[in-house]
Amino acid sequence: MRTPSWWRGRSHGVPRGVDLAVLYVLVVLGVFIALHTQSHADRARFVQESSTNLVNLRRSPFRVIVLSSVVVPGKTGLLILVPLAAGLVVLQRWLGRLATIVAFGFGHVGATLVVATVLAAGLTHGRLDPSVARAPDVGVSYGLACIVGLLVARVPRWARVPCALLPLAGLGAVLLLEPDFTALGHIVALVIGFGLAVLVHRGADPAATVRTT
Numbered sequence: 645m646r647t648p649s650w651w652r653g654r655s656h657g658v659p660r661g662v663d664l665a666v667l668y669v670l671v672v673l674g675v676f677i678a679l680h681t682q683s684h685a686d687r688a689r690f691v692q693e694s695s696t697n698l699v700n701l702r703r704s705p706f707r708v709i710v711l712s713s714v715v716v717p718g719k720t721g722l723l724i725l726v727p728l729a730a731g732l733v734v735l736q737r738w739l740g741r742l743a744t745i746v747a748f749g750f751g752h753v754g755a756t757l758v759v760a761t762v763l764a765a766g767l768t769h770g771r772l773d774p775s776v777a778r779a780p781d782v783g784v785s786y787g788l789a790c791i792v793g794l795l796v797a798r799v800p801r802w803a804r805v806p807c808a809l810l811p812l813a814g815l816g817a818v819l820l821l822e823p824d825f826t827a828l829g830h831i832v833a834l835v836i837g838f839g840l841a842v843l844v845h846r847g848a849d850p851a852a853t854v855r856t857t
Contacts, residue, residue: 672714696782698760709752709756715782735747755786
């Protein structure tokens, strides 16, 4: 019987195109477990210090941008690792390891910076409560939103518009019903993904043979 193409070339029992997802999920789970061995006060302090809020971005931008991408404060937040891992696998098998890392980084960093800019402008003009400068903002969802947007380029042409409008409408509804900066960040990350999808679509045929490195 012929070996499926997705399983060929596996190393140490792990199929190609899965390593990024496995590594990232293990890191997030490791941080989560380490956090929950600490007291509630210490856990809350670490989450606060890892947040990409305005105060932390001014003090140590690189540190909090990296830490915030691997911190999931609550158990329910771990559920997002399932679609995230699936998206990372599909994207890596399609575009490769480096492109997957870049796409996730663009979504996480890009949405963070846009949200920070909007918050800073709101505070400068007195439209937001000063406490928003210290509001916690951690998690993997910005990166996931960007990956979802990018993968629109992978679906058949006739399905691209519905696949783009569905998450955009959902996030837009959340922003309208419960407006906050994280909802805005998710929309920004999704739009960044759409932009990357356009670049990928122009640069290569989405139906071409997938990469597995």
